[in-house]
Amino acid sequence: MIALFTDFGLEGPYTGQVKAVLAQEAPGVAVIDLFADAPFARPQPCAYLLAAYALWFPPGTVVLAVVDPGVGSARAAAVVEADGRVYVGPDNGLFELVLRRAQAARCWRLTWRPQTLSASFHGRDLFAPAAARLARGEPPAALAKPAALGRYPEWPDELPQVVYIDRFGNAMTGLRAASLPSRARLDAAGRRLRRARTFSAVAPGAAFWYENANGLAEIAVNGGSAAAVLGLAVGDPVTASPGSGVRVAARPA
Amino acid sequence: MIALFTDFGLEGPYTGQVKAVLAQEAPGVAVIDLFADAPFARPQPCAYLLAAYALWFPPGTVVLAVVDPGVGSARAAAVVEADGRVYVGPDNGLFELVLRRAQAARCWRLTWRPQTLSASFHGRDLFAPAAARLARGEPPAALAKPAALGRYPEWPDELPQVVYIDRFGNAMTGLRAASLPSRARLDAAGRRLRRARTFSAVAPGAAFWYENANGLAEIAVNGGSAAAVLGLAVGDPVTASPGSGVRVAARPA
Amino acid sequence: MIALFTDFGLEGPYTGQVKAVLAQEAPGVAVIDLFADAPFARPQPCAYLLAAYALWFPPGTVVLAVVDPGVGSARAAAVVEADGRVYVGPDNGLFELVLRRAQAARCWRLTWRPQTLSASFHGRDLFAPAAARLARGEPPAALAKPAALGRYPEWPDELPQVVYIDRFGNAMTGLRAASLPSRARLDAAGRRLRRARTFSAVAPGAAFWYENANGLAEIAVNGGSAAAVLGLAVGDPVTASPGSGVRVAARPA
Secondary structure (H helix, E strand, O other), X not given: OEXXXXXXXXXXXXXXXXXXXXXXXXXXOOEEEEEOOOOOOOHHHHHHHHHHHHOOOOOOXXXXXXXXXXXXXXXXXXXXXEOOEEEEEEOOOOOHHHHHHOOOEEEEEEOOOOOOOOOOOHHHHHHHHHHHHHHOOOOHHHOEEEOOOOOOOOOOOOEEEEEEEOOOOOEEEEEEHHHOOOOOEEEEOOEEEOEOOOHHHOOOOOEEEEEOOOOEEEEEEOXXXXXXXXXXXXXXXXXXXXXXXXXXOOOOO | OEEEEEOOOOOOOHHHHHHHHHHHHOOOOOEEEEEOOOOOOOHHHHHHHHHHXXXXXXXXXXXXXXXXXXXXXXXXXXXXXXXXXXXEEEOOOOOHHHHHHOOOEEEEEEOOOOOOOOOOOHHHHHHHHHHHHHHOOOOHHHOEEEOOOOOOOOOOOOEEEEEEEOOOOOEEEEEEHHHOOOOOEEEEOOEEEOEOOOHHHOOOOOEEEEEOOOOEEEEEEOOEOXXXXXXXXXXXXXXXXXXXXXXXXXXXX | OEEEEEOOOOOOOHHHHHHHHHHHHOOOOOEEEEEOOOOOOOHHHXXXXXXXHHOOOOOOOEEEEEXXXXXXXXXXXXXXXXXXXXXXXXXXXXXXXXXXXXXXXEEEEEOOOOOOOOXXXXXXXXXXXXXXXXXXXXXXXXXXXXXXXXXXXXXOOOEEEEEEEOOOOOEEEEEEHHHOOOOOEEEEOOEEEOEOOOHHHOOOOOEEEEEOOOOEEEEEEOOEOHHHHHOOOOOOEEEEEOOOOOOOOOOOO
């Protein structure tokens, strides 16, 4: 299985061309749209989102992750093997949290290059064919050489920010619910929010936070849009109180 | 074939995770996005939309239908077999019109449960694996026990409301065109609209109604958005005149 | 492989029903969403977009292209074989540039008809089953009779207009970059824009044009939306200066 995590969108030609490459180069492999609307050109919130969601996929999954504001520049291309999943994408911090949380991880710099490489669409021309080869069972070493990736020790283990707003207006944070005390409040947009188990546990119109189905603390309004009601956007601060247990000091990996 | 009818959206992680479950649990089965943007959290208009569109799929299709405002509450999970198609989703009225219009139908309450069940995403954790098992050929009785579903006798046979607005601004109603006299007018948003066969049969900018490709009466504007021009939204009343033949009294099934 | 080029959108029931037909009639054939949001009901800009993007697909691809404002009228249905790819869709100019640029092309009028044909959804009822048969290897002559298509000699070889705006606000033009001098400026929305190789080659916030990954001249803003910053929409004029080499006189094919 190949899971796609990008900011390409589903409409327009981008994700379709990526899938055309995968269909040709890895026929018969299931291709799943995990996120096609990850925060555009923002590797940091994407790193926390990716780490939370990739974990849900079974070992053996190849994750093609492309959020790549530096496309066409000298940024390197990365392959990561972490806890049985293989990731391919730009070396720009996107895999920082996957690496930091992994029990076991290895990193490579992608050295394979296609015959033709556009300046602006490495997702299609470079990363997709590499992902297809990895999904077919080629070892990373056939495409890449062992190398350290760029690391971001200043990034916290849990990101006290909104990292994604879904179509319902729910605001996912970069905080894993398991890192928070069970009675923690979240402060966002000048409001202090209590935890609930699920939407139907609060009154219509009430704002709250809950552990979403992939373990992230998520801010929601029952029957409404938290983003609209509270005025939240990706990158807005979200702090836990009291005693959140959020470690702000980074652990180098 | 598995057809998806949800309010999850295609972007974001929801439909992708459902498809990842289906790809693992029912490999090789075609999965079709029928509606990913069914009216959010509104089982009643969805019930009329689903009944009109599911009929188009061949017998043998498994329809995974999840519009589920009560997720996390005590609402039951349903399996329905109706005229050769199998439906799985929440027991909240979503299957009322499928049942009412079926020549032959049987109902079960889903008793199978996954090892881990999130509080907020039963589409992924409960309904998708159940749909996969049904698509692989497991009989409903292997997952579910015979049971009556909740019924909604007060819902009319034809719903005189807008039930869906598509990206072009066309407004589908819950009225089947075949239930209306051939010369019926539809009254909506203070306008009385005549029937036409298709868009190219009316002048540019003209509002009209027609029988859409799945049998519903649909309000449209040639070359424009009926929703914008007429100010229509899901739930708005649409009445037929004269002598619509719409039966408002419900037939219990 | 079947590539879909339509204005149907991915949400709602339209693309899903097309794919359901393809899954039944051409099981196992990969189906790729190339564009689901081609300019609505506008065959001319679509013709330039299609010609640029179809070329990227390998020979043997079947391109199902449906942008069809005349559905339900007397417009004919076309099959085109051009440089090893097969196209099926309405005969309304959509294939004009594919034909004009092809080394070798043949045209047919689709004579095959399904048992039931709705008035408004030929994409599902006529073109999709025809595409499936072509993808299964049936020759065009089994479905269609040789015939000239409608031609549009007044359309230029390169269209000096915006033909598509993507979700990032980048504005693709109907001008192929290879038709322009390397130092050409593009005039659009009262601004004169210079060429750059890629986004990261210009300052944040700067507007420029570049050759996109499918050869079209595309107007962009680094870190912003060209459509919003410059106020661009599909159909807006884009002219090259000086000495663009754009041939405005058409070559009949």
